[in-house]
Amino acid sequence: MSFLKTCKKFASLFVSSVLFITVLICLPANAAEESKAAIELQNLKGSNVSLSQFEGQKPVLLYFWATWCHYCQATRPAVIKMQKDNPDAIEVLAINVGSGDSLAKVQRYAEANPAPFTVLYDPDSKVTRSYKVEGIPHFILLDKSGAVKYSGSRPPSDPMSLLK
Numbered sequence: 001m002s003f004l005k006t007c008k009k010f011a012s013l014f015v016s017s018v019l020f021i022t023v024l025i026c027l028p029a030n031a032a033e034e035s036k037a038a039i040e041l042q043n044l045k046g047s048n049v050s051l052s053q054f055e056g057q058k059p060v061l062l063y064f065w066a067t068w069c070h071y072c073q074a075t076r077p078a079v080i081k082m083q084k085d086n087p088d089a090i091e092v093l094a095i096n097v098g099s100g101d102s103l104a105k106v107q108r109y110a111e112a113n114p115a116p117f118t119v120l121y122d123p124d125s126k127v128t129r130s131y132k133v134e135g136i137p138h139f140i141l142l143d144k145s146g147a148v149k150y151s152g153s154r155p156p157s158d159p160m161s162l163l164k
Contacts, residue, residue, distance in 0.1 A: 039051040039052075039126075039127050039130065041095065041120040041121060041122055041127060042120065042121060043118055043119060043120055043121075044103075044106065044107050044110055044119050044120075044121065049093065049118060049120055051093075051142075051146070054091055054144075055144065055145065055146050056144055056145070057144065058088075058089065058090060058091050058144060059089070059090050059091070059141065059142060059143050059144055059149075059159070059163050060090070060091045060092075060093055060141075060142045061079075061082065061090055061091070061092045061093070061139060061140070061141050061142075061155070061156075061159060062093055062095055062131065062139065062140040062141075062142065063079050063092060063093065063094045063095065063117075063137065063138075063139055063155070064095050064097055064128055064131070064133045064136050064137060064138040064139075064140075065094060065095070065096060065097065065136055065137050066096060066097050066099065066100055066101050066136055067096070067100075067101050067105055067106060067109045068100050068101065069136050069137065071136070071137055071153075072136055072137040075137050075154065075155055076113075076115070078155045079092060079094070079115075079117065079155055080115050080116060080117070082155060082159060083115070083116045083117045084116055086159070086160065087116070089160065090159060090160075090163075091117075091118070092116075092117035092118070093117065093118050093120055094115065094117050094118065094119045094120065095120045095121075095122050095127055095128070096119065096120065096121050096122060097122055097125055097128045097133070097136060098121060098122045098123045098124060098125050098128070099125060099128075101121075103121050103123065106119065106121050135153065137153060137154075138151070138152070138153055139151070139152055139153070139154065139155050139156065141156050141159055141162055141163070143163055149162045149163060150162050
């Protein structure tokens with residue numbers, strides 16, 4: 001990769017990160033206090049998906065991402081593999097953080113880049129704030145009861161061992 005391409009990529013990542021952090025800082029602080037179990041977002045077909053519908057049923061991996069995030073794109077294949085390797089054992093919910101993305105843009109992206117997991121849109125970043133996500137990509141693994149078993153900027157390497 002040429003030096004100029006490397007500089008452009010770094011500048012793009014830097015600006016994207018600053019934009020995302022700025023949006024999160026400007027959001028009202030009290031929105032993060034909402035009950036996590038009551039979280040409900042729409043999938044890209046307009047149907048409501050609630051985190052509570054998985055409670056007691058199966059673990060959930062929350063994958064916070066955006067279409068403009070290069071790191072999110074780089075981790076996407078690992079998330080796809082995780083879902084394909086554990087289709088009945090874990091539910092992946094890919095939550096677009098809403099900042100910098102419109103619903104239409106997310107829908108176009110999902111159509112062009114199909115994946116075996118549910119894509120949700122967080123238009124006002126309520127869910128993103130409720131989990132105190134400060135940068136993307138961000139992954140949160142919840143067990144069947146909704147307890148956090150993992151939180152980090154990389155997908156868990158062995159989610160099933162974390163759930164034991």
